[in-house]
Structures are given as C-alpha cells and as structure tokens.
Amino acid sequence: MLRNLYALLVGIDEYPKPGDCLKGCVNDIKAVKDYLEQRFASDNYQLCIQTLLNKDATREAIIKGFQKHLSQANSNDVVLFYYSGHGSQEENIPEEFLRFEPDKKNETLYCYDSGLPGHWHLADKELNKLIREVAVKDPHICVILDCCHSGSGTKDPSPDVVERSAPADQRSRPRETYLVGVDELAELCTSHRSKRSSTGWDFMGRHILMAACEDRDTAKEVEINGKKRGIFSYCLLESLEQPGKLTYRELWQKTTNAVSRELEKRSRTQFPQLEITPPDQDNLLFLDGAIAERVSYFTVRHDEKSGWVIDGGGVHGVQPPAGEETTVLALFEFDCNVRDFQDPDKSIGEAKVTEVLPQKSKLEISSDTNLSTESVYKAIVISLPLPAHGVYIEGDAAGVTLASEAIQLATMGNSPSVYIRQVTNRDDAQLWLQCRNQEYWIRLKDDDRSLVAPIQGFTPDNAKRAIERLEHIARWMTIRDLSSPPASRIQPDDIEMELLFEGENGSPKEKEIRRQYQYKQGDLKPPKCQLKLTNKSQKSLYCTVLDLTDRFAVAAPFFEAGYVRLEPGQTALVGNGKYIKFTVDRVLQEQGITETKDVFKLIVSTAEFDARLSTQHALDVPRVLTKCSFKQSTLNRLMDRVQSRTAGFEEEETYDDWYTTSVTITSVLPSK
Template sequence: MSRSVYALTVGINNYQSHTIPPLKGCVNDITVIDEFLRKHLTNNEDKLFIKKLINHEATRQAIIDGFREHLCQAKSNDVALFYFSGHGSQERAGQEFWNLEPDHLNETLVCWDSRTDDIWDLADKEIAKLIAEVSQNHPHIVIILDCCHSGGGTRDENDDVSSDKFNLQYTGIRSVNTELRERPLSSFILSEKEINSFFSKSDLNDNESNKFFIPQGEYILLAACRDNEEAKEHRSQKRGVFSYFLMDSLQRNGSLNYRDLFKRTNALVRSLYPKQSPQIEATNSNYLDQPFLGGIVGQRQIYFTIIYDGLNGWSIDAGAIHGIIYSNGNEKTRLAIFPINVEDISQLQDAIAVAEITEVLPQLSRINISGEREILDPELTYKAVITSLPASFLKVYLKGEESGVNYARQAIQTASFGESHSLYIGEVDNFNEADVCLQALGDKYFIIRVSDQRQLISPIPGFTSESALQAIHALEHIARWINIATITSPANSLISSDAVQMQVYQQESEIHDYPIYLKYQANNGKLEPPIIRIKLTNKSENALYCVLLNLTELFAVTGIPFAGVRTGILLQPGQEIWALEGRDISMVIPQNFGHQGVTEYTEYKDILKLIVSISEFDADLLIQGNIEKSNHHPSNDNTQVYVTKSNSFNNLIRKIQSRAIVPYKDEPQKPEVLDEWMTSQILIITATPNDDTDKQVKQKNLHRLFRHLRIGLFLVLPLIAIFLGWIIWQKSQSDKSDKQKTSYYNFSALLEKSKTDLNKNLNPVTYDNDLT
C-alpha cells in the first residue's frame, strides 16, 4: 500500500525584527532534511509532499496555514512531519495557563515576523491546538524542534535594544529574550467557542474553573534541549548541533527506531556540548519503539552521485552542509567509484576508480579521480561511497598575553615528535569557530570550552616552552577523547544497529529509561554511589568482537573488561556476557571533578560506548587516563603505533592514535569489505544529592547524634550515680571518723583534768615558816 509523507519544514536565519539576532545554520538544517527525505523513501509507490518555509516565507500565519492546509491532508496511513529550525523563546502566560505553567511562562517558536506590528510568537498551546487538528485523521505525527525554549539566551533581559551599545551579532545560540508584554487570550488561534470549550466545567469548589486544558493529539516530539537550556549551533558545520547529529544518525541508518535514534543523537550532542540535553517524548510510550517516520524511510546503502560539468569538473552531490570533511594535510576524504547500475557497493574490489576530495563547497565537493580501471565517461553518472575520512582536528583559539601565546603557537608547531605540527589540533583565527580557547593570562594557561565557557583543567603555571607544550598535550588529550566519542556506525555497515544488545541493570531490574539518571543514596547518614551491572547479548547470526568503553567527563577512556582483564570479547551468536563477570560497578563521581568536592556539583556524565566489529581489533590504542592526572604526569602521546591486523576499523583506530596512514596507492590490493563495525552508546548521568537530600542526611546525622547521646547518657548516668554515691559514702565515713577522734580527744583531756584534781586533794599545800 502506498503512503504519503507531508512535511512542513521551517528554517529561519534572519528575522524581520531588528531586536532578534541572526543565525547561520537553520536553512542548512532544512536543506539536509529535505534531501534526506527525497533520497530515502523505501517504496517507489510512496509519495512525498514538502512545504518549505525559509526566512521571510516563515511568517506566523504561513506556519499556521502550513499545518492546516498542508499537514492536515495526512490520512491514517500517512506521515505528518513538522521540522522547525530557528529561535525559541518564552512569553508571559495568562492566569488561565498557570495550572500548566508553574513558572507562568509559555514556550514559543519565534516566527520571521514575530514581535513586529503586534505579531506574536507561536505559543506551545497553539502548536498543541494545530497538532490536535492534524491528528483528527490519525496520521503518524512527528515534531522536531531545533531551537531553545528559554529566554535571555543571547543578552540580559535588562539590555536596552535601542541603545547604541546593543550590537546584534551572531551568537550561535538559538534563543531570544522572553516576551514580557501582556498577551490577550484573543490573540491565540482559538475561537471564542473553542476557548469556552477548553475551560474546565468542574465545580467551582474544585478550583478548576478558569483553567485551560491543552487539546490532545497523538505525536512524537524530538527537541534540541530542555526548556531551561540553550540550543547551540555547530560553528564549523554551520548547522544546529542537534540537527547535525540527528541527521548524521539517520543518514547512517534510517531504519532506527525513535528510542535508538535518540540514544545516539543525545550521546553525541552531550559529549561535545554537556549543557545541552536533547529531549524525547511521546503521547504513547509504545511509539518510541516504532521506526523513524513509521518506517517509510528505511535502511539503504548510502552513496553519493558523481557527475561531470564544465564549471566544477568531477564532483559529488554533497558538501559542507552534509558533513563532508576537507583536510589540508596528508589525510583526505577518499571515495570508491562504481557504475550507477551496481547494487552492492560494499565490495571495494568491484570499484572502477578511486578519488579524493580536493575542495568542499556548501552543497557539492570537487574530486580528483585516480586509479581508473576503466575510463570514466563525462556523459554518465556514477555512484561513490566514502572509504576513508580524516580524523577531525580540535579547533583552538589562542588569546591573552603575547609571550604566552607565542610559546603556545611554537608548541603547536613542534608537538609531533618535537619536529612537526600537532596531529590533533589546529589554530583558528575566529573565536566563534573554535572548539576550545587557550588563554594565556597572569603567567598561567587556561583551557576553556567555548560552548559553555567551562574551564576544563587546572591552570598550567608559567610561560615557558615546557608549560606551553604541556598545555598543547592537554589539548591533544581532549581531541583524542572527542574523536573516540564521535566514532559512529558507517552508513553502509554490514552489522545491524541491534546486532548486540547492551542492557544496564540496577538492583536486579533493567533500566529502560534513557538517558539513565542515577543518584547517590543516603544510607545510615552516609552518601553511597549508585551501583549498576552491564550485560551484552549477541542477537545476530554471526560471531562479533565487542569492546565496551567508558568515556568520562574528565576525558578519560577506560576499557571495561569482561573476563579477567580482557577488554574485548568474541561473542558467538546468542551468547550473553556480563561486564566484570557480573560484579557491581560503582558509578562514583571523582572528588576532583571541577576541582571541588563532590557535593559542589549536581551531575557527572559517563558515556558507555559499545564497539562491535566482525574482526578483532586492538582497543588498548583507545585507552587514555584522566586529563588532570595525565597533565600532571605528561607522557609522550606521539609514539608510533603498529597495527598488525588489516581491517578498516583498525585503520580508523590507528588514525585516531597516531594519524599515521599508508598512501592509498600503496595499500594492499586485496578484496576488502567496506565498513565492518557498528557502535552504540548509553549516556549515564550520576547526580549528587540535591539540597533536600543533603538536609535529610544532615537531619539523619543529627538524629543519630541525639540517639547516641541518649544511649550514652543512659549508660553513663548509672555510673555517675554510683560514683557520686561512693563519694558521698566516703565523705560520711570521713566525717564519722573525725567525730570519733574529737570525742576521744575530749575524753582524754577530761580524764587528765580529773587526775590532776585528785592529786591536789591528796597532797595539801604547806607554807614555809620562814616566809611567814
């Protein structure tokens, strides 16, 4: 049965209002999704109807009409897709919406003519109304929003936009200020009858009157970030970060279900932009297990088309906006060329020529063809697949004190074996194009991530050749981590995305939510890290070699062993195995994370990355330590690496580790199968206790102290009583003894006196006569 796809795609780089900053990647996002839909319909009987609104075409009314006149044509077996790439914002919500918005703010999409001539943004309540209208015919509805839902993302809300000091420059952030005007309910796309019907008819005593309830429609939503976060643009690709990785995932495997598509996109976005958290929701959770767009876009062998014209010569129909990489170095993007009628393009020995990318333009790339087995006819069209990509460089912007910058620039030039330019990083002249900034300030080097202005490592003291080289080695450490984090399944992988199942368990129960959120728990007054276990199961019919890596937020890459100390394991069909032989894995937040104690931070991110290959490969080449430890104990990271096994994934690992590649013409001319690995990843976010939990712990500790005091007093008081009683007894005995002694002395004195008186009576006194 034939199906129809009705797509409403909206991309806005430039806005009518002079108060709204421009963007650069929104139109490119729409160009890529349009091309993807046109190339990937699985059934020739399926039909595609795209309504594209670019810049000035994307007025508020045009978007509303696009829903009502275009998407509402979709029937029960069809697909309705709304894709918006542009600015997002918020506006003050009327009191009737406060039951839905605790912060009293509506989320909005900023249309081209928003905030001019009393034109309002398109509020989330209005989008819900439009979705409900489309869903009346029960199509498969998908909403994709690459915009920010928070206000004040580009400047402070108190800035005076009319001031000469206010400069509307490109920021790479898809957000504008909150609309603070009081919006009347009559400005919403709701008739008076609809407004009345949407208010609760509950009894006034329920306090439910005068509350708005959103009209319901069945849909799946993929959003670039949380409603309090900023959606960023990929500065070098001129695309939205979310759109770039979302479409990259789809181009590699268009048959992914929504849950797996989100897993991959989310992990890639957050590995490079930690403060942007893509979101997924569905009115029915079962929808998340359906293939993207209901399966109407399926898995196909991905190829480019090669043509010849007088202006560009030989070229492929893909350029910078498609993610084609150009390199000035020895590494080039390489292609294998096939006749247009060849079905299986995974067998490289069937290629009739090879080519290299010589120039990357926005929507096409010029190529240089060599190694022709037969002369290519300029009148014919050919297929091409990518066989090799240059590993991407980390773009570094140098700024600060001149002496420090000069030392850093010299270190970049001699970072490889002390003789040649760094193999991992390259200097850029524009801050907005950089991934990181190396700042020389106050006799110290600071490494700052441009996307969130976060300091990545402790400052490196001194402006010397040694300290500058230490800073460059730290940047190379980060570059290798990013390259490993972004290894993804090839477009034409022979291994399906669900070949090996990775499951995470906590307390004997599998965790199905994604991303996985774990929290420290209070136990007897102590905070204990969460515990997980990980299991792999080979669901395919082939033996597969599996490696499980943990990529930490401190740029470490560690291998998680399965049996003994073995990082990799060959899984037979149907076999399952537990990481660490089934032992518990503690998700501990490092005490030195952010150079503060653990309770100073709320979240720490780990990426569990599973790499599956048909052939065994040396995963030890991917392992590296914590950047802080490596930075304090630097080692030579430029050691030459030799890989004995010859397969495409080992070649990729070798490039990541050493950038040493063999010239294409000298590679062994033996049959080789294209693309023989697959990757998947799970993002785990471990949270430290929030304020409430911290208070609970303190209260428990206080109660525990009081309990111990009570027990102590209960045990000590009898002892004190006994001691006091003994003292009192001793005192009484002492007093009694003193009384006895006093009585004895008194009796003795009385006795002596009596004796004296008696003697006087017995011997009377006589007087001498002579004296008389």
C-alpha cells in the first residue's frame, strides 16, 4: 500500500532583528529536503513536503502547516516536523499557566515574526496541541528540533560557534493570544507535573522526538566543508547516508557520537536527546514505524578523555574485572545485520573491559584490531568475569544431551553461553531445565511450575530455544540482583521513592507491597498508584525506575528519555502524575493466575545514563494444567503484545556514583 510522508520543514536564518540572525538553518532544511527526495521518492512513498524558510516561517504559517498539511496524515502515513532555528522562552506568562510550569516559563520556538510587536512565540503548549491533533488518526510522527531554549541569548565567545537560542521574551502575553484555552490546559499539561523532560519539551500523543540538546544545553551551528550548518542536523544526515535502515536508537547513537567528535575539535559539548512516547518503541525504524528485531548490544566509541568506551556501565549490570578475569566483547561495524552477531567471521575484533564506571566502561582494544576514532561500532558480550547462573538439566537422555550441547554452542562462534552454565550438583543451580515427555520445562529450584510455556519436541532447534530462554531469564536475574557499589557516595535517603496508592495517605514503607482489586460501582478495579521521586540531596541526580515483570521483561516505561534529572530538592511525579495500574491480564486469569507482581528497580547516578540499554521483551505465558497449580505469587507486567499487559499509565573526567534499590508490588484478584 502506498504511504504518504507528510513533512513540514522550517528553517529560519534571516530574523527581522539583525542580532538574531543565523547562517546554517536554511542549509539544514535544504539538506533534509534533499535527503527525503532521494531516500523516500519511490513506489512505496508519496512525498508531500511543505517548506517554510525565513520570512515565510511565521508563527501563523507554522500553525497552518500543522492544521492544513500534517493533519491530512492517516494511520498508514508518516509525519515529520523538522525545525531549525532559534528556541527561546516566555517569562511573563498568564497567571492560569503558572501552576503548570515549575520554572514559571514557557519553552518556545522563535518563529520569524516572534520578536515583532504584536506577534508571539510558538509556545510548548501550543505545539503540544498541534501534535496531539495530528496524532488523532494515529500516523507515525517524528519531531526533530535543532534549536535550544535556554533563554539566555548569550553568544559563544568563539566566532566559529553560534548558539541557537534567542533571548527570553519578557513581554506580558495576553491569554487570548494562545491556541490553548484554559479548559485545555489540564489535558495538555497537568498540575501534578513538577519536572519536565530532559529536552524541556512535553508532547502528548504517540511520537518520536529527536532534539539537538538537553534543556540546559545549547544547540550549536558551525562551519563544515565551507558551509554553516547546525552540528546536530549535519551529523544526523551524515548518519543517514549509510545503506539500509536505522532504528531511532541506532540513529541517535550514531548522531550523538558524531556530534561529540565534531565539537571536541572545537572544545565544545552538546548532547542530543531521544524521547519516545510510548518509551518502549525505540526499535522502530526511522520515518517508518515498523518494528525492527530487538537485539541487545553496546555501542563503542572513542572518547577524548577516556579512550575507547562502551555506553554500558555499572547501572546496566556490566561486571568489573575480577582478578585476571574481565568482560570480553566482540566488535562489529555499526551497520552490521543483527544476524552477524552469531558469525565470528563478521566480527572485526575484540575488546576487554578495564574499568567500569556508572554509565560507561573503558576498553582495551585487542592489538590486532584496527578501529577508526572517527567511527562508532557495535559490541556484544562473549565472556564474563563472574560465574554464570547455574542450570541443572535432568530427565530424558535425548533431551538432556541436546540441551547440554546447545549450552556449549550458545555464543558467537559456537562458544559456551556467557549467561548460564550447566552444573552437575543440584545445590549449585539457580535454574532447572527438565526434559520429559518430549517437552523442555524451565523452572526454579524446589518449584514444579514452569516459568514459561514448555517447548515441545526434542530437536536441536528446540534445545537452542530452551537455552535462549534460560539466558533471557538469567539476564533478568542479573538486573534484579543489581546492587549499589560498596563505596557509593549516594546515600539511601538521597532519593525518596514513594508509591502513592489511590485512597491511601502516604507511601508504604515496606519493600514488599500487597494490594487487592477493589469493587467500585459494581466493577472490580485494579490497584493503582502514583510514583513520586524526590531528590533530598545537595547534588543533581539522574534517576530511572525499571519495571521487571513476571514474564522476565525489563522495561523503562516511565520517562521518555529513559531517565529524569532532579536538582536538589526537586520532585518528579512519574508520568506527570498519571496513575499506574497493576492488572492481572485476562489471559492469565483464564489460566487460573490470580496474583501478579512488578519489581520497580530505582537506579540513581550522578551522571546521565540510558536505562533503555537494559530492556528486554517478555517471554510467553506458561501453560496451566490445573487452577490449583498457581496458588503462589508470580511477577507480572507483560510486555508481549499478544499475551501480556502493562503496569502502565492509566490512559575533567568525573568518576560518577550510582545507587539502586527495589520495591515489589503484588496485585491480587479476590477469590470467586
């Protein structure tokens, strides 16, 4: 079926005030337009591009671009809004808006006429409304903003670097000049919001946001190859030049590395951001929306201060060296196919972890490996320093033999699994694999229940599937058991995590929380709570909450960027104060399961990190033979779309620290 790609491309260099003018925004937009025409002008796409440059990019024209152009998109279509220009802030906002803004300011796009008398900026709430209106028909929406809104209006002292931030508007703006009415504010914002996202933008509706920088950072334009360009736009388009398709995560990783590399030459920094709603869709293909196969890997890059590093550290479960043993990784070209991870001939070398920091790890590259410091690579773990989880295999000889062989061939190059190991002593096993009646059963020690659906048939392929599931569960256990380093300077009371259950005063103090469904107006309603984080320390802290489910999914569903930054004394109500429901999925109810658990894993660091690296999908639901087989609790928030539900919302080099703790919530259906 032919898909429409509706693009609204906005670039502004020539502002009416000479001091506001830029030089690279129009070049950015022309390059984006060229890319779209070259890559998407095919039998599969109908390109519908509207371009607004300089004096044509007024506030009214941008609004009409959304309402008349982008709003044509239907569920099978793709929408791109690309803005290259100044960002800014409005300081004297209407009184009705104040309770929705912790900093008492609106974040804005600085349109061509925004600085003229009688004309205004395009505020975040207005842009939010425009995006939400486009999202009604459920197209795939991507928003890319190469601007910043620090509001300082300061100039970089270097003539080669210009910051895309206009001075804050200090005029008092009448309420009636906004697209958003007072009655809409509660829908577009929430009075519970106490901390905005890492970019400063808070948009509703299903979408992807790629932003040039954090809200406290600045987007820069520089001269490259004789042309002024936004460094973010230039690096993003360079990353897209490779053959094949990239996921949003891959594109963000490549772009971030390229931006860092280019700005290191100029002694500057800038940190692009990727925010996704819903947060677990980072494996969608760029300007496509199709879901790519999810495979766990790290990104390898060269850092000017640290040398070669991966983007995984202690908060992601990377193990530090233990004596002579350490984590070993196989390296691949960034544009490799995920199936290449199983082929040693496709590997370009190996690396060893020499030091584990909270959000990254330092590497020693093998002497026979030639890497370019200008490039970024992918890496997978092929050896771990600590003992893998023990698996005891018992039962029918044919099944045992195949499973034992599969463990020894589980890693690239037909090497033994790095996550599990076969043990001969039952007491050394954390997991059991039973081979009986032509089925593979995975269970815990001293528990006859199958953790996942049994695999039927003793064949090499089925034995491989069983081992892959055991590895999946072992990775889940590693995240669950993640503990703070002994020397951490982050104290347990530096961050307070509160679960505010509906109808209750205060947050439970216990680590094991149990709540039942309640009858309300004749219907059974699941327990639900708000999740609140408060920084009680005297330092800035980066926080995330992982959701570990009973189907062995690890999700980072609560923050669009994978984390939230809290300043001293600052509070964040997760999901802008929306309630999180803990439901027993109907599929589970039909199998006699009446209790489910979610483990909420709080991870705190003094440095930015990406918790989304730890995520993995859910495994399938075990078969229930009798209802009495499931009297005890199980964990639950199933990420699998077919057989699962979500514990989701109701509708100089610094050596950083980190800390973690957990809370378990059990949701119980009453007996019938």
